[in-house]
Amino acid sequence: MLKGKKVILKSMEKKEVPTIYNILCDREVREFDGAYLILPGKDYIIENFNELTSGSTKYLTIVNEKGLVIGYMTYRECKDSINVYSIGITIGKNFWSKGYGQDSVNTLLNYLFLDRGAMRVELEVVDLNEKAINCYKKCGFQEEGRKRNRYFIHGKYTNVVIMGILKEDFKE
DSSP: OEEOSSEEEEEOOGGGHHHHHHHHHSHHHHHTSOTTSOOOOHHHHHHTHHHHTSSSSEEEEEEETTSOEEEEEEEEEOTTSSSEEEEEEEEOGGGTTSSHHHHHHHHHHHIIIIISOOSEEEEEEETTOHHHHHHHHHTTOEEEEEEEEEEEETTEEEEEEEEEEEGGGOOO
16 A cells, blocks of 8 residues: 555555446546547456456556545556556546646655666656646656557547656656
8 A cells, every 4th residue: 555645556456446447437537548449348347357457567546535436547567678667547537636646646656766666657648638748747757759640539640648757857
């Protein structure tokens, strides 16, 4: 369990799948989190939870100060490097612009840099997701490049921004 200022990040449990699934099914959330990918059914995820969560990607539930599950984060060590991690975050739209994203990202960065020995953490974000990009910049991430026409949304292709932060740039 990782404690931030506003959130707790903890290993995802099977009982949290229905709440996380409902967050993922929200149209506005889906726009920036695999918009046109078809989600497996909730029952399938529950039945195969242990298998789905036992790989190299770690799943963390985000719980706010009121004890509500508001989203989840993922992290994994990149296959082609040592101490380089890739992260992702999804938060329910009712909890956007309340500082939960920034606190969640900072809490996970603190863990990865100080406890796991990370040298670099990276992520990818749709260029239309300005709120997320601003959040990542506040956490110290820098834009490192773009994948042009990588994401299909609203009937057209748009870019994905590649962002990263190095250990020496991280401020606790």
